[in-house]
Amino acid sequence: MAQDLADINDAEIYAVGSRSLDRARAFADTYQIPQAFGSYQELAACDELDVIYIATPHDGHYENTLMCLGNKKAVLCEKPLAINGRQVIQMVEESRQQQVFLMEAIWTRFLPQTHYLLDVIRQGMIGEVHSVKADFGFPAPYDPEGRLFNPDLGGGALLDIGIYPLFLSLLILGKPSGIKASAVMAPTGVDIEHGVLLNYGTNACAHLHATLRNQTRSEAFIYGTEGYIQIHTRWHEPPGTVTLVRRNERPVVKDFPDSSNGYRHEALEVMDCLQRGKIESDQLPHQFSRDLMELLDAVRVRMGLVYPQDQG
Numbered sequence: 001m002a003q004d005l006a007d008i009n010d011a012e013i014y015a016v017g018s019r020s021l022d023r024a025r026a027f028a029d030t031y032q033i034p035q036a037f038g039s040y041q042e043l044a045a046c047d048e049l050d051v052i053y054i055a056t057p058h059d060g061h062y063e064n065t066l067m068c069l070g071n072k073k074a075v076l077c078e079k080p081l082a083i084n085g086r087q088v089i090q091m092v093e094e095s096r097q098q099q100v101f102l103m104e105a106i107w108t109r110f111l112p113q114t115h116y117l118l119d120v121i122r123q124g125m126i127g128e129v130h131s132v133k134a135d136f137g138f139p140a141p142y143d144p145e146g147r148l149f150n151p152d153l154g155g156g157a158l159l160d161i162g163i164y165p166l167f168l169s170l171l172i173l174g175k176p177s178g179i180k181a182s183a184v185m186a187p188t189g190v191d192i193e194h195g196v197l198l199n200y201g202t203n204a205c206a207h208l209h210a211t212l213r214n215q216t217r218s219e220a221f222i223y224g225t226e227g228y229i230q231i232h233t234r235w236h237e238p239p240g241t242v243t244l245v246r247r248n249e250r251p252v253v254k255d256f257p258d259s260s261n262g263y264r265h266e267a268l269e270v271m272d273c274l275q276r277g278k279i280e281s282d283q284l285p286h287q288f289s290r291d292l293m294e295l296l297d298a299v300r301v302r303m304g305l306v307y308p309q310d311q312g
């Protein structure tokens with residue numbers, strides 16, 4: 001993100017916050033950032049800032065976001081927006097009450113390849129959409145204390161990477177009427193791998209898979225009555241390649257090269273929203289994040305995955 005912001009004309013990273021002043025200073029030195037703070041509280045209180053990008057582990061998002069919004073600072077918060085739906089509802093309410101911008105940093109939503117596939121679907125080029133199939137997997141070294149496997153930090157494949165296939169299904173098909181999920185648990189009790197099946201009445205279904213123990217193809221397919229769209233590996237990030245296959249026609253392959261790290265697109269959306277005085281993005285509105293977290297919660301119930309944050 002810091003590298004991408006450096007390439008945006010109207011953006012400036014004015015300050016960075018860390019739990020350690022030494023780490024904040026080291027980061028500030030690397031990216032020529034004028035201010036370094038040794039606590040998140042000091043960063044949230046800094047009057048020079050228009051917006052704060054929160055990139056702490058999942059379990060910090062709720063508290064960090066409420067603190068920033070409470071200090072009247074707009075927030076771009078990494079995915080997942082929080083650990084559960086209850087937290088997301090409170091965060092959205094705080095944004096509305098304070099009239100301060102809040103957006104979940106689902107970078108995939110803003111990539112050119114995503115705009116293209118939505119256009120293709122909107123124009124009816126693959127007909128009526130009947131299914132979405134997506135996966136995301138890589139082997140993560142097992143560290144019971146690290147954020148990927150530690151339940152206290154919201155560990156597990158679902159919140160870290162399973163969120164992407166679920167995001168795609170929600171973007172294209174909306175909220176499902178039926179949800180089935182099954183998971184393999186790590187020794188820490190969080191899911192190391194899971195499968196999710198969603199249905200939308202008789203209209204459509206989604207087949208989703210994520211794993212922290214194997215490299216998978218990490219591709220997405222959207223199937224319709226007139227053809228299908230393939231988003232090539234790794235489908236959720238740039239640069240993108242998308243193939244459109246229509247019945248009885250030659251496949252059309254489109255490349256979406258990207259000289260940025262991919263965070264540029266969401267950053268531009270945040271800047272545009274702030275310039276217009278908006279408190280949410282039309283492309284990724286508060287309701288979308290609420291629906292996505294509701295879906296994640298429902299999948300977790302079926303997996304039997306409970307986090308400490310769910311109590312009370």
Ligand SMILES: NC(=O)c1ccc[n+]([C@@H]2O[C@H](COP(=O)([O-])OP(=O)(O)OC[C@H]3O[C@@H](n4cnc5c(N)ncnc54)[C@H](OP(=O)(O)O)[C@@H]3O)[C@@H](O)[C@H]2O)c1
Nearest residue numbers: 017018019020023055056057058060078079080107147160
């Ligand atoms: N959009 C994307 O492409 C993308 C990619 C990767 C990750 N993410 C999201 O970004 C978030 C951070 O992921 P990450 O892999 O960057 O995490 P990370 O390296 O483990 O942590 C990022 C920073 O959070 C701070 N932190 C605060 N509380 C912490 C705690 N209890 N344990 C460890 N660090 C803590 C640390 O900074 P200080 O100690 O200096 O304060 C740390 O450097 C996650 O929510 C993840 O889902 C998004």
